[in-house]
Amino acid sequence: MPTDSSANLPQAPAGTPVQRAASLLWRAAQPDRRHIWVGLFWLAIAAGLDALGPVLGKAFIDRYLLPRNPDVAAMLGLLGGALVAGSVASLLRYFQLTRLAGAAMRSVQRIRESVYGHVLRLPMAFFDTAITGQLVSRVTNDTEAVKQLYVQVLFVMLDAVIMLTTLLVTMTFLDWRLMLIVATLVPAVFGIVFLYQRMSGPAVTRTRELRSHLNAQTAESIAGMAVLQATGATATYSQRYADINEAHLASRQSELRANAWLLRPALDLLNVAMLAVVIGVFGLRETSGGLSAIEVGVLYAFVSYIGRVVEPLIQLTMQFSQLQQAVVSAARVNTLLEEAEAPRPAARGQVTEGRVSISHLNFAYQSGVPVLKDVSLDVKPGEFIGVVGPTGSGKSSLLSLLLRFYPVTDGSLCIDGQPIADLDEAAFRTSVGLVPQDPFLLAASVRENIAMGRVLTDEEVRRAATSAGAHEFIERLEHGYETVLGEGGARLAVGEKQLVAIARALAGQPRILLLDEATSHIDTATEQVVQRALAALHGQLTIISIAHRLSTIRDADRILVLSHGQIAEIGPHDALMAREGGIYRRLVELQQLGTTDVA
Numbered sequence: 283m284p285t286d287s288s289a290n291l292p293q294a295p296a297g298t299p300v301q302r303a304a305s306l307l308w309r310a311a312q313p314d315r316r317h318i319w320v321g322l323f324w325l326a327i328a329a330g331l332d333a334l335g336p337v338l339g340k341a342f343i344d345r346y347l348l349p350r351n352p353d354v355a356a357m358l359g360l361l362g363g364a365l366v367a368g369s370v371a372s373l374l375r376y377f378q379l380t381r382l383a384g385a386a387m388r389s390v391q392r393i394r395e396s397v398y399g400h401v402l403r404l405p406m407a408f409f410d411t412a413i414t415g416q417l418v419s420r421v422t423n424d425t426e427a428v429k430q431l432y433v434q435v436l437f438v439m440l441d442a443v444i445m446l447t448t449l450l451v452t453m454t455f456l457d458w459r460l461m462l463i464v465a466t467l468v469p470a471v472f473g474i475v476f477l478y479q480r481m482s483g484p485a486v487t488r489t490r491e492l493r494s495h496l497n498a499q500t501a502e503s504i505a506g507m508a509v510l511q512a513t514g515a516t517a518t519y520s521q522r523y524a525d526i527n528e529a530h531l532a533s534r535q536s537e538l539r540a541n542a543w544l545l546r547p548a549l550d551l552l553n554v555a556m557l558a559v560v561i562g563v564f565g566l567r568e569t570s571g572g573l574s575a576i577e578v579g580v581l582y583a584f585v586s587y588i589g590r591v592v593e594p595l596i597q598l599t600m601q602f603s604q605l606q607q608a609v610v611s612a613a614r615v616n617t618l619l620e621e622a623e624a625p626r627p628a629a630r631g632q633v634t635e636g637r638v639s640i641s642h643l644n645f646a647y648q649s650g651v652p653v654l655k656d657v658s659l660d661v662k663p664g665e666f667i668g669v670v671g672p673t674g675s676g677k678s679s680l681l682s683l684l685l686r687f688y689p690v691t692d693g694s695l696c697i698d699g700q701p702i703a704d705l706d707e708a709a710f711r712t713s714v715g716l717v718p719q720d721p722f723l724l725a726a727s728v729r730e731n732i733a734m735g736r737v738l739t740d741e742e743v744r745r746a747a748t749s750a751g752a753h754e755f756i757e758r759l760e761h762g763y764e765t766v767l768g769e770g771g772a773r774l775a776v777g778e779k780q781l782v783a784i785a786r787a788l789a790g791q792p793r794i795l796l797l798d799e800a801t802s803h804i805d806t807a808t809e810q811v812v813q814r815a816l817a818a819l820h821g822q823l824t825i826i827s828i829a830h831r832l833s834t835i836r837d838a839d840r841i842l843v844l845s846h847g848q849i850a851e852i853g854p855h856d857a858l859m860a861r862e863g864g865i866y867r868r869l870v871e872l873q874q875l876g877t878t879d880v881a
């Protein structure tokens with residue numbers, strides 16, 4: 283699985299969620315910062331050219347139109363100048379916004395890769411409580427919302443701020459008193475935005491939360507469809523979905539109400555009021571001092587500017603709801619990125635023989651609730667250990683520690699004499715193969731399912747499949763190793779999936795093979811194939827196998843019986859069977875009677 287560590291973003295500094303979200307955006311945009319500065323520079327030039335138009339118009343009115351001074355060449359020059367300035371400004375804006383949008387999309391690509399890579403490196407303990415749908419939503423929807431922030435909001439808004447500043451500066455030169463009146467638009471619009479934010483902010487957050495719940499429930503229901511349908515829970519789930527959906531609609535509507543009632547109408551009203559005030563002030567000056575030609579030109583320029591000032595302000599405010607959503611999303615993405623990754627030991631220890639030494643190992647998921655108690659065990663290289671015990675006795679937890687999914691905190695767990703935490707990650711994963719209870723097949727070819735992204739030759743894949751006893755049935759598929767399996771390997775029988783999973787574990791040529799109840803789902807014939815595969819591997823690599831079907835571990839060198847997190851019995855099958863009243867003997871007898879699997 284590709285985890286491109288170069289896509290990692292630097293660590294986020296501490297701060298409020300908004301600051302952290304902003305910092306995430308800035309960090310992701312770093313490689314493109316030259317584009318951003320160049321883009322902003324040319325946007326400032328475009329704003330200057332835009333502001334030039336009314337200045338030229340004012341000169342046209344003041345110098346030639348009102349004084350009735352028909353200098354055609356000069357008049358055409360001014361009109362042509364205004365036209366050229368406007369056209370160049372539009373072209374510049376087009377090219378620079380395209381440049382900035384490109385930088386934005388690359389930044390989001392970086393964030394998405396970084397989030398995905400980060401999720402892949404999170405410790406297994408994180409996934410004990412994480413909800414799949416929400417995580418998926420974080421990687422896809424939230425990063426998409428961040429894209430909106432960059433593309434639509436940030437650059438449109440930056441453009442608007444540059445435009446606004448340039449216009450206010452130009453107006454100051456024309457008539458600073460009128461400029462002050464126009465400048466009151468800024469606090470007025472921000473006041474409206476503040477009110478809008480107060481009214482719609484909680485609704486925006488709630489809408490996103492509810493959407494995330496909808497995603498989570500959909501993902502959960504699809505994953506557990508068999509259980510939902512078998513228990514007749516579909517009606518309850520439909521109702522629950524409908525309730526959340528209803529709440530989502532209500533929340534979305536209250537967002538829209540704030541938008542429709544407050545934002546646009548209030549801003550349009552401001553525009554009209556400002557025109558009235560500027561013309562009114564102009565009229566008052568006229569009654570007090572008489573209208574001069576120069577003032578008429580200024581009035582023209584100001585009337586043009588008011589429209590242009592209001593537009594960026596409206597842009598700023600209209601983008602505000604998106605900004606809020608995107609900041610919430612960016613903050614959530616950042617929170618996920620701040621989850622501590624599974625420690626990657628700097629040590630470079632290697633697995634050589636596959637010797638496992640466990641000494642006084644204690645383990646608990648929650649403090650005060652021990653799951654493994656004082657477990658000590660030495661497994662020689664090439665030894666085959668079967669692990670049995672009732673449900674909840676700690677078998678899978680022992681395997682999780684052997685897989686380094688959880689850190690060893692009490693006691694010691696060494697492989698080839700080195701604490702498990704000191705082994706090099708890549709070497710460790712190559713040397714320790716896992717056949718999980720659920721084979722987890724990808725919707726890809728058999729070959730890809732065995733190779734799992736590792737660079738393996740056809741011969742290596744074939745050898746692994748042969749060792750697992752999977753080669754024969756794979757050859758019978760219509761395209762052999764290139765046959766594409768459906769989602770979750772839907773087209774294979776359960777036992778065949780197990781065999782592919784065993785082949786996958788063997789393909790890395792591990793020194794230690796861990797099996798978690800890998801034979802619990804398979805029929806007796808396939809069970810014998812798996813048993814033969816294990817028998818063939820016996821002695822070549824260390825095998826630790828949790829078993830439901832005791833027959834699969836009958837030939838193990840030693841069988842470990844766990845009970846309440848402790849080793850209750852240990853020894854070869856015959857020795858354990860010889861124990862009067864022993865747990866293992868009782869379990870075998872029960873299974874022979876066919877009353878139960880050992881669970």
Ligand SMILES: Nc1ncnc2c1ncn2[C@@H]1O[C@H](COP(=O)(O)OP(=O)(O)OP(=O)(O)O)[C@@H](O)[C@H]1O
Nearest residue numbers: 410647653671672673674675676677678679680881
């Ligand atoms: N991720 C977890 N977080 C908290 N508690 C857990 C977690 N996984 C297992 N447990 C608890 O730890 C105890 C041991 O569970 P474990 O899965 O290791 O037993 P097991 O012997 O493998 O059982 P089974 O045969 O049913 O798989 C149980 O009480 C279980 O509820």
